[in-house]
Amino acid sequence: MQPSSSGDAKAYVQPAVQANKEHQYALKVYTERLEAELEHLDKLLAIAEVSEDEEEEFITAGGSILIPGAKKPRSVIPPNDLLSEGSPFYHDAIRRQHYEEFTVVHPMKAPELEALADAVRSENYRLYALQAQAQGLQSFSGIADPPQTFINSNKHGIDWGRVSSVGPSIHRTAKECQIRWLGDRHPDFNDAQWTQAEIAKVRELVDGAREGQINWVEIAGKLGTGRTPVDCMRHAISRKTHSWNPDADKRLLEAVDIYGADNWALVARWVSEDATSAQCQNRYLRTLDPTLKRGPWTPDEDERLKEAVAVFGHSWIDVAAFVEGRNNEQCRDRYQEYLNPSVSKGKWTEEQDAALLKAVEQVGLGKWKEVSQVLNIGRTDNMCRIRSDRWSNGLFGSVTEHVQSPIAITYKTVIWSNYAYREIHSYTASRA
Secondary structure, three states: OOOOOOHHHHHHHHHHHHHHHHHHHHHHHHHHHHHHHHHHHHHHHHHHOOOOOHHHHHHOOOOOOOOOOOOOOOOOHHHHHHHHOOOOOHHHHHHHHHHHHHOHHHHHHHHHHHHHHHHHHHHHHHHHHHHHHHOOOOEEEEEOOOOOOHHHOOOOOHHHHHHHHHOOOOOHHHHHHHHHHHHHHHOOOOOOOOOOHHHHHHHHHHHHOOOOOOOOHHHHHHHOOOOOHHHHHHHHOOOOOOOHHHHHHHHHHHHHHHHHOEEEEEEEEHOOOOOOHHHHHHHHHHHHHOOOOOOOOHHHHHHHHHHHHHHHHHHHHHHHHOOOOHHHHHHHHHHHHHHHHOOOOOOOOOOHHHHHHHHHHHOOOOOOOOHHHHOOOOHHHHHHHHHHHHHOOOOOOOOOHHHOOOHHHHHHHHHHHHHHHHHHHHHHHHOO
16 A cells, blocks of 8 residues: 555655755855865965065165175076986985984974964864764764864874875974974973972982983873973983083084084084083184184274175174174174264263163163163163173272262162172072
8 A cells, every 4th residue: 555645745854854954064064174274274375475575675675795705606506406316416415415304403483383283183173073983973963063172182093194294384204293293282281380399399200210211201290290201301300511621612613513503403412411502602603713803893894894784784693694704792792882873982971870870770780781772872781781880890080089979879779789689589589
């Protein structure tokens, strides 16, 4: 017996309505997903593109720099040509490429770190959808509102190959992305400043352990405050202060000869286990660099310095690159003290001394850059420091004149007040 047409219609209404609901829901999820991907693409495009203002600024920078002894290049050889098998420099180029891969450090910048976080979240979203499908859930019903704890914090099952190839803003291998995320950037890690209690506990955990046999992953787990293993190592082991001597200077020169003046981390390892890359860089560039000049400046150097400042402004590292034999500190001091037209070079007046005293009272002793800015009378930070040293040491006129000077007496009071405050603060902190 065949059912009536009215009965057939009623039998299909409910499934049709349910199917329509599922399709509408699927379209909604797809739309939200596409909007999220479009937003991610906009971020990638913003990273890759150069704004019109930046391009215009680069084009209209103006100025010219004359490099002594420089010769005009005859041609430019692209790196790809050097690495082609037919190149006469092929083997040397391969060796250089391998050397740079193992020695040159390229830290992740903020846009790349943001792209890494977005890529990991997208991968966790994909994993969650696969889990929902594997559990036999209806279409899209399991991924409508995935828990943010899973999307942001999941560490298991991530395809790091997918993460590293998410877009042009991540130029890292799958292993680099995995190490960076799981070892440093995961949101579960605690980035706040270490407390004294944490430092005391982590040092207690490693007390008595043999050097080189400490499992820092276990230490971080026992500490239980969300710190990375590397952070635990940094705070648990007190690093010795490196001091320079003739032997250390010799090793520094040897390291620079081997690794060059760009790989300071490798140079520091060669010098001493206690030396930092910043210490080695400063020691070499300020003291040991054989190309560094220490004599008086010549008129030609002054002219080149003024031309470089006209182009680069107060970016002293760039300026020093075009003043042969002078480092960035020499260029800065020379320009600010002698060549800067906005700097006042006359004698200090009583009004200026009084203003200096007031600025020191306001900002604090030793913060000479801030003092100079507050003073705002064309005196550099170095001028303010020298002037204050002369006041504190009593180098103006006779002893009687110095002692009876109201400014000198008040200045002495400020110095001792700052000193007493620092000593009391240091004592209180040590007793806490």
